[in-house]
Amino acid sequence: MRAAVQHRYGPPSVLESCKVGLPRPGRGDVLVQVGAASVHPGDYFVMTGEPYVVRLAFGLRRPRHGIPGRDLAGVVAAVGKDVTALRPGDEVFGWSTAGTLAEYACVPADNLVSVPANLSIVDAAAVPTSAMAALQALREIANVRPGQTVLVTGASGGVGSFAVQIAKAFGSEVTGVCSTRNVDLVRSLGADHVVDYTRTDFTRTEKRYDVILDNVEAQPLAAVRRALTPTGTLIPNSGRGGRWLGPLGRIVKARVLSGFTRQQLKPFLSVEKRQDLLTLADLLTTGQVTPVIDRTYPLDEAADALRYVAAGHTRGKVVVTV
Numbered sequence: 001m002r003a004a005v006q007h008r009y010g011p012p013s014v015l016e017s018c019k020v021g022l023p024r025p026g027r028g029d030v031l032v033q034v035g036a037a038s039v040h041p042g043d044y045f046v047m048t049g050e051p052y053v054v055r056l057a058f059g060l061r062r063p064r065h066g067i068p069g070r071d072l073a074g075v076v077a078a079v080g081k082d083v084t085a086l087r088p089g090d091e092v093f094g095w096s097t098a099g100t101l102a103e104y105a106c107v108p109a110d111n112l113v114s115v116p117a118n119l120s121i122v123d124a125a126a127v128p129t130s131a132m133a134a135l136q137a138l139r140e141i142a143n144v145r146p147g148q149t150v151l152v153t154g155a156s157g158g159v160g161s162f163a164v165q166i167a168k169a170f171g172s173e174v175t176g177v178c179s180t181r182n183v184d185l186v187r188s189l190g191a192d193h194v195v196d197y198t199r200t201d202f203t204r205t206e207k208r209y210d211v212i213l214d215n216v217e218a219q220p221l222a223a224v225r226r227a228l229t230p231t232g233t234l235i236p237n238s239g240r241g242g243r244w245l246g247p248l249g250r251i252v253k254a255r256v257l258s259g260f261t262r263q264q265l266k267p268f269l270s271v272e273k274r275q276d277l278l279t280l281a282d283l284l285t286t287g288q289v290t291p292v293i294d295r296t297y298p299l300d301e302a303a304d305a306l307r308y309v310a311a312g313h314t315r316g317k318v319v320v321t322v
Contacts, residue, residue, distance in 0.1 A: 001019070001020060001021075001022050001102055001103040001104050002017060002018070002019060002020075002102065002103050002299060002300075002322075003017075003018060003019075003020050003067045003099075003101060003102030003103065003299075004016070004017060004018075004067060004068065004069070004101040004102065004299060004302035004303070004320075005017075005018045005020060005066050005067055006047060006063055006066060006067075006068060007062065007063075007066065008062050008063070009047070009048055009049030009050075009055075009062065009063060010047075010048060010049075011048065011307075012047070012303035012304070012306045012307040012310075013303060014047070015047070015068075015302055015303040015306070017299065017300045017302075020066075020067070020102070022104055023099070023104060023105065023106040024106070025078055025079065025080045025083075025106050026080050026106070027080040027081045027082040027083075028080050028082045028083060028108055028109055028110075029079075029080045029083070029106045029107060029108055029109065030076055030078070030079050030080070030083060030086055030092070030106070030107050030108075030109050030112055031076070031077045031078040031079070031104055031105075031106055032072060032074045032075065032076060032077065032092060032104065032105050032106075032107055032112070033074050033075045033076075033077045033103065033104055034072050034073075034074040034100060034102060034103060034104060034105055034322045035073055035074040035075065035121035035122075035125070035321070035322060036072070036073050036074070036121050036122045036124075036125035036296075036319050036320065036321050036322060037069045037071055037072045037073075037100040037101050037125055037319070037320045037322065038071040038072075038125045038126045038127075038128075038129075038130075038317050038318065038319045038320070039069065039071075039101075039302070039305050039306055039309050039318055039319075039320060040070075040071070040129055040130055040158050040309060040317070040318075041158075041309060041310070041312075042070070042129065043068055043069060043070065043306060043309070044306050044309055044310045046058050046063070046068060046098075047063075047068050047306060049063070058098075065097065065098035065099055067098060067099040067100075067101055067102050067105075068098055068099075068100075068101055068306075069096075069098065069099060069100030069101035069102075069105075069302075069320070070095050070096055070097070070098065070100060070128070070129055071093075071094075071095055071100060071125055071126070071127070071128040071129050072093065072094065072095070072096065072100035072105055072107070072125055073091070073092065073093035073094075073115060073121045073122070073124035073125035074091070074092065074093075074105075074121065074322075075089060075090070075091055075092075076088050076089060076090040076091075076092055077104065079109070080109070082109075083109045085109065086109055086112065090114060091114065091115040091121065091124075092112040092113065092114060092115060093112065093113065093115050093121075093124035093125060093127060093128065093277075094107060094111040094112035094113060094128055094277060095107075095111050095128040095129060095272050095277075096108075096111060101299065101302050101320060102299075102322070103299070103322055110274050111272065111274065111277075113274065113277050113278055113281055114281070116281055116284045116285040117285070118284070118285060118287070119284055119291075122293060122296060122319050122321060123290075123291045123293065124291075125319050126291040126292075126293055126316070126317035126319055127162075127277075127280055127284070127291055128272065128277060129270070129272065130158040130159045130162055130317060131162040131166075131280050131289070131291075132270055132272055132273070132276045132277065132280065133159050133162075133237070133270035134159050134160075134162040134163035134166050134213075135162075135166055135276055135279065135280060136268070136270045136271075136276065137159075137163065137213050137235050137237060137268060137270070138150070138163060138166055138167055138170065138211070138213065139166075139170070141233070141235055141266050141268050142211040142213070142233045142235060142266070143233075144167060144170045144172050144210075144211055145170070145171070145172070146170065146171030146172065147171065147172070147173070148172045148173070148210040148211060149172065149173045149175070149207075149208075149209045149210045149211070149229075150167040150172045150173070150174050150175070150209065150210065150211045150212075150213070151174075151175045151176075151177065151195075151202065151209040151211070151212045151213070151227065152164050152167065152174065152175070152176050152177065152191075152212075152213045152215065153177040153197075153202075153212070153213070153214045153215050153216040153217075153218070154177070154178070154214075154215030154216040155176030155177055155178045155182070155186045155189075155191065155194075155215075156176070156178040156179070156182035156185050156186050156292075156315050156316070157215060157314055157315075157316070158314060158316065158317050158318075159213075159215050159237065160176070160178075160213075160215045161185075161186075161189060161291075161292045161315075161316045161317075162289060162291075163213050163215070164176050164186060164189045164190060164191050165189050165190055165283075165288065165289045165290070166283070166288075166289060167211075168189075168190040168191075168288075169283055169288040169289065172210075172211075173192050173193075174190065174191045174192050174193070175191060175192065175193040175194070175195060175202075175207075175209070176189070176191035176193070176194050176195070177194075177195045177197050177202055177216075178194065178195075178196070178197065179196065179197060179198055180196050180198055180199070182315060183196055185292070185315060185316075189292070197218075201219075202227055203219055203223040203224055203226050203227050204226075205227070207227065208227060208228060208229045208232070209227055209228060209229065209232060210228075210229055210232050210233070211232060211233050211234075211235070212224060212227060212228060212232065212233070212234045212235065213235045213237060214234065214235065214236050214237060215237050217236050217237075221234070221236070221265065225261075225263055225265075228263050229263075230262055230263065231262050231263065231264075232263055232264070233263070233264040233265075233266060234263065234264070234265050234266070235266050235267065235268065236265070236267045237267070237268070291316065291317060292315060292316025292317060293316055293317055293318075293319055294314045294315040294316045294317060294318055295308065295314075295318050295319075296318075296319045296320070296321050297318070297319075297320050297321070298320070298321055298322075299320055299321070299322045301320075302320050305318050305319075305320050
């Protein structure tokens with residue numbers, strides 16, 4: 001099969017389009033013929049091996065998994081002996097530890113659910129990691145309730161575009177922060193208000209929010225806290241940080257500050273869960289959430305897809321088609 005392969009950490013140029021052996025599913029695995037695989041900043045961090053802390057999980061000297069990629073959608077080609085809920089021919093989407101930028105990928109059966117009938121394979125591939133991060137931030141970390149005011153920075157990005165829609169589905173009043181070119185897009189996602197950050201600094205207005213999901217972290221914590229209500233919740237979620245520890249320094253700082261104020265500063269790391277993917281499938285089926293696709297790239301141009309994601313100006317998701 002064809003796959004995007006890397007033998008060392010580095011920039012997108014380390015990826016090569018190669019022929020490799022077909023993976024074999026274990027007892028609880030599913031062999032998926034990949035139709036599409038989305039990429040996001042986390043894939044870029046793993047590919048480059050920076051921040052260095054990611055190497056603790058993915059290999060100290062070189063990548064433990066030669067084929068990158070986590071999110072995918074496709075058709076079940078074969079199942080392991082213990083898999084009973086899925087069968088060959090089923091359309092599925094979900095996530096894997098790695099290996100989705102290929103024609104076939106082995107994925108634990110529990111990481112996959114059926115593609116909603118109203119969704120294409122490309123749209124489905126865009127969902128898992130980014131949409132689950134948005135769902136968990138708003139539901140589990142902030143406990144968003146109807147009538148609350150929610151502000152989302154990076155509202156046109158991968159996580160942000162899902163967060164705007166999910167917050168609306170939860171009955172909140174949503175404000176999205178984005179650049180001028182993305183104002184219409186964010187409004188179309190259901191945002192009640194849109195702030196163009198090139199013209200207005202949301203931290204210097206009189207408006208206060210119950211929840212702020214900060215996917216950009218372009219402002220100091222002290223500045224963003226000015227835009228919170230006295231008991232509001234701030235969720236820093238850019239994933240960026242130092243070369244060694246990434247965002248861990250900011251996470252610690254936020255945790256410490258949270259102990260000295262009634263405001264809640266709650267950075268988090270999302271963890272993929274099957275039940276959350278099922279919740280998202282329901283939201284997708286009812287049309288409350290629709291993936292935004294910025295660009296698609298063929299598998300042979302996976303390096304270009306990751307290079308584009310790394311630039312940090314995506315409108316929704318970037319998907320590699322196979």
